[in-house]
């Protein structure tokens with residue numbers, strides 16, 4: 001903030017520990033940034049805080065002897081991909097475009113999972129991905145021959161599913177290098193990706209329904225009952241024998257059932273997963289435990305995570321992958337916004353140049369209230385430190401475009417800068433220009449303490465997505 005009377009990052013830093021908890025409260029010393037010098041609104045990603053997370057994740061991967069991928073859906077800031085690739089083993093993608101981004105900018109392992117693949121995109125997916133995870137046996141059968149590079153998208157449509165299945169052979173030993181020697185997809189042409197199926201263990205401790213992949217009638221992953229029936233059929237067709245425990249042609253299983261959770265949840269999840277899918281685990285080469293592991297959160301039990309992974313690897317002789325998104329850039333980014341106006345309707349309301357709907361949609365979807373440096377939850381009024389309560393909203397027409405209620409130490413005035421915490425993840429990847437609201441600039445706060453504005457947006461970016 002420009003006038004230094006209470007909500008700038010510098011002034012707020014010593015006060016943070018005494019704030020009443022708000023979800024997303026910033027647990028670290030705030031970086032020494034003069035927010036008033038930055039464009040508004042802007043996302044600021046702190047390189048030092050990002051590296052802090054990456055180092056921890058590398059230590060976990062080394063101790064557990066597992067591989068950790070960046071789930072790009074949470075954080076696709078590719079200017080950091082060279083840095084991220086120094087610590088992580090690759091990237092998990094949800095689409096062809098994310099896979100391309102990882103292949104072009106990171107050059108390590110590229111994995112993909114999508115609930116369903118498009119015919120017209122699959123050949124490129126096959127060419128650039130090291131792991132392809134299918135949502136169902138039907139999807140796998142549909143694309144199995146394309147995985148082997150046998151025919152084009154057009155030809156594929158004409159062929160009957162059972163005939164295609166008959167030709168399946170185990171796709172073992174792809175021999176890919178995790179160091180990205182197949183970058184640019186050249187070697188990938190010769191070697192088919194390693195294939196897996198996402199299963200649904202029907203066990204999740206996620207309480208928010210829209211984030212729960214195991215909610216009743218979920219489309220995400222194959223249940224144990226469906227999987228068993230599919231494997232019987234596939235094994236009968238491909239191997240001509242009744243070896244139901246051998247999912248011929250598959251090299252891996254994938255599950256994703258967690259969200260912002262700890263190792264206690266993973267331990268209970270693994271128990272269910274092993275009970276339901278244990279009989280297949282000695283026949284596969286890798287198991288991907290998905291994302292949702294909040295590894296870089298202060299209270300996360302890393303020792304237990306390492307123990308769980310090592311036990312699993314040794315018991316089944318498989319490679320273990322984790323693909324967290326949040327944990328990579330947790331608490332490593334901020335969104336700086338400016339107060340445009342103050343109005344009153346039953347309480348003080350501050351209108352900002354940042355929007356929940358456009359710039360931090362999880363605030364509405366999850367929903368949650370992000371922490372603001374130097375602010376407190378309205379309950380803190382009792383302490384007397386933060387007597388001024390405001391509802392913060394945006395300048396869009398959506399009446400629900402409200403970020404939350406906050407208490408400040410002094411009155412807000414137009415021109416004040418407010419700094420929202422934990423804004424690196426699920427923000428830039430999800431933002432939009434609803435109402436023609438501009439996108440926030442993107443700034444890196446480097447290890448050397450400099451702020452570098454690496455991207456700004458304008459009318460042309462808005463217009464180019466319309467016609």
Ligand SMILES: Cc1ncc(COP(=O)(O)O)c(C=O)c1O
Pocket residue numbers: 071073074092113256258259260290291292293323324325326327
């Ligand atoms: C399949 C899959 N993998 C990984 C992730 C990343 O999860 P998180 O960012 O919570 O770690 C998600 C998130 O939705 C996911 O759906």
